[in-house]
Amino acid sequence: MNSAHAANFANTTGAIVGRLSALRLQFPILAQPVNGQPLVYLDNAATTQIPLTVLDAMREFETRARANIHRGVHTLSQRATDAFEDARETVKRHVGAAGAHELVFTSGTTEALNMLAQGISTGLDGHAAVLGAGDEIIVSGLEHHANLVPWQQAARRSGATLRILLPDAQGRLHEDALARLLSPRTRVFALTACSNASGERPPYEAMLALAQKADALTVLDAAQAVGHSAMQLDTLACDFMAFSAHKMYGPMGIGALVGRRAAMERLTPLRFGGDMVQSVSFQRAVFAQLPARLEGGTPNVSGAVGMAAAASFIEAVGFKAIEAHLTDLRQHAVRGLRQIEGVTVLSAQTEMSAIVSFVVQGAHPHDIGTLLDARGIAVRTGHHCAQPLLEHLGTGPTTRASLAVYNTHEEVAQLLSGVAHAIEVLR
């Protein structure tokens, strides 16, 4: 790790608890009071905080290499191009992408999924779109709106039918239900690696394999997994995977669509313009090869540099250690919440999730969130951009605490006493 702030938090095998003080120094934002109380930041599923090593990498780029990429012969332009392409390689490696994969930088998961859904439902220069009338798209019922609404639009645009793989009453998805939905007309199966609203982690490895066997293009929304789970794209039956840097300790406004090159080549570009063309006349354009083909316009280069630094930060801390720490914290939170009368935790049994979503009988999540904020505890309340799921489960809006590498058991204890206090006040 090449940073002025690289420090003794790096150790890929030791438990996180022994490294928490060094780790928390990487996140100065955590050391401030909020409403007169020490900040307890438990809104990590929305956005994680950013470590100094990532800020250092971005500052280094902006102060030493900032220039536009790919178009200049001058030294700074070459430095910036190298920084951007190095970042692409680092992020690809981080998610286990192999030689047969390509990665395109986007502004985040939402743009990646829109690029995909629009890219396969729109034709190009007289060539038909991948999706057509009579085709079927299957989307799981656990999805964030970002992995549902673009598919609704793709279905309307192409005349395809949208089918929903509904979860059971506990919010779990089942392979046999997917097997029943798959048909010779299924062209796309889109699934989340972890629901941001319930915390449920479906058996995505097996489900993607099932869908790919049925010749569907498979799409994984990994936004809630990349921050703590080692994704091994080259072992997954996954054609496309989308994720955002700001949910993995990186900057906002940058993310990626990564996938099998042969599948990515089938996408009609979302953005036409500079840098994505090979040659242009007044009437026509010949488009560039991947990845430039899907990266029209000036990209967020310092964002890409920051995203790569965030990947290096996670690897320096260690996936196994992070996963173990988050599992301990989640179990602590789930156990404690279930002991409070009237509290129901969604997907309490799920594993490898950093999200604790709950409802309280007789208390509105908004009021709970406001009372927690008065104690300096940041959680998120509402439908979490997954309204159909929470309506299907019958819970309505929830309170969601979500965990990250820098959270402590003391903070979980504060959450638990904060929730108990809020319930006392509200009943």
Ligand SMILES: Cc1ncc(COP(=O)(O)O)c(C=O)c1O
């Ligand atoms: C599962 C999931 N998918 C997609 C998104 C959208 O991510 P972004 O807002 O970074 O585009 C989110 C954000 O919360 C998410 O949790």
